[in-house]
Amino acid sequence: MSSIKPPNVIVNDTTLRDGEQSPGVAFTTDEKVQLARLLEAAGVPELEVGIPAMGAQEQEAIAAITASLTQTKTMAWCRMSELDISQALNLGLDWVDLSIPVSRQQIRHKLNINPEQVLARCDRYVKQALDLGFQVCVGMEDASRADADMLHSVAAVAQAAGASRIRFADTLGILEPFRTREMIASLRQHTDLQIEMHAHNDLGLATANTLAAIDAGATSVNTTVNGLGERAGNAPLEEVAVALQVLNKGHTGIALPQLPALCQYALVASGRLVSPQKAIVGDAVFTHESGIHIDGLLKDVNNYQGFAPALVGREHTLVLGKHSGISAILEVYHRLGIELSDQQCEQLRSQLRQWSESRKCSPREADLRALAQPFIHALYADA
DSSP: OOOOOBOEEEEOOOOOTTTTTTTOOOOOHHHHHHHHHHHHHHHHHHHEEEEGGGOOOOOOOHHHHHOOOOSSSEEEEEEEHHHHHHHTTTOSEEEEEEEEEEEEEHHIIIIIIOHHHHHHHHHHHHHHHHHHTTTEEEEEGGGGGGGGHHHHHHHHEEEEEEEEOEEEETTTTTOHHHHHHHHHHHHHOOOOEEEEEEEEOOOOOOOHHHHHHTTTTOOOEBBBBBGGGSSSSOOOOOHHHHHHHHHSSSOOOOOOHHHHHHHHHHHHHHHHHOOOOOOSSSTTTEEOOOHHHHHHHHOOOGOOOSSSSSGOOOOOOOOSSSTOOOHHHHHHHHHHTTOHHHHHHHHHHHHHHHHHHOEEEEEEEEHOOOOOOOHHHHHHHHH
């Protein structure tokens, strides 16, 4: 691991905005407040908490969230319009993200205007939001498909108007890390503003693209708990925060051991399931069955440990199954208080293979005891 001190990275979590845009996900106000409190308790410094233009109910929820927080800063998502910005007033918000398309495709076929009009809107509405007391982030929608000259022009206008940050949105999730690094590095050379990376996961690259953006000079990142978000979702908070620390790529100040409980609450509130092999928080990610791996872990945990599960408040678990070897069987049964011979382990290994193929899961303690019952009886008979 490099000894170079990593940069500070601001995590702006958008679970309560972009995360709730996941199809079928709808948080109650109480759930939003609880999620916000858990995010703050975990040390997340900024939250994007909603879209005021959605109406009175959304505004009431935003106000409840901001009132519940004591340290974490809050941001609302707005279009570049006078109405959207005015609806963000008096809700306790610190920031507004003023979003506008910057790709030729969306400028022409979504807004039906020209690039000069985009720049004029940026200048006008950034100044309006600043006059109302907000810090401003200019959200560059579809930035990954935009011309470099357009990105540089938007950044220049935003900076001149007084914005603090620009958001580079890979709206369609089409980037890969090398292109991400190239585009963010180019943008970094043309602006002194904070650069925020907003990555979508359509190609499964949101976390990788987020890390690449940090390498290239981005100073903040958008995340969502469990990777919630439209389509394939956004960069998962738990993956980004842990990867930045383990790989020494950035300091976030996030309390990593609190992430599993936060992610579990978000699962319940969202009504979503998570794969057992979901990085960081999946049930199986620190669970070992392979005989070769378990034998290596028992000899020295660092043989098969990229980072300690204790970093996120978890621990290694050994299970038996089709791929278990003698060392694993001896160890797991020893932990159950059952001592077996190598010969008995060989017999059990054959049974475990048949059991695993037919049941399609790992045996629980009761199953393991049942499988070993003949040997236990034999021990008592010999005694």
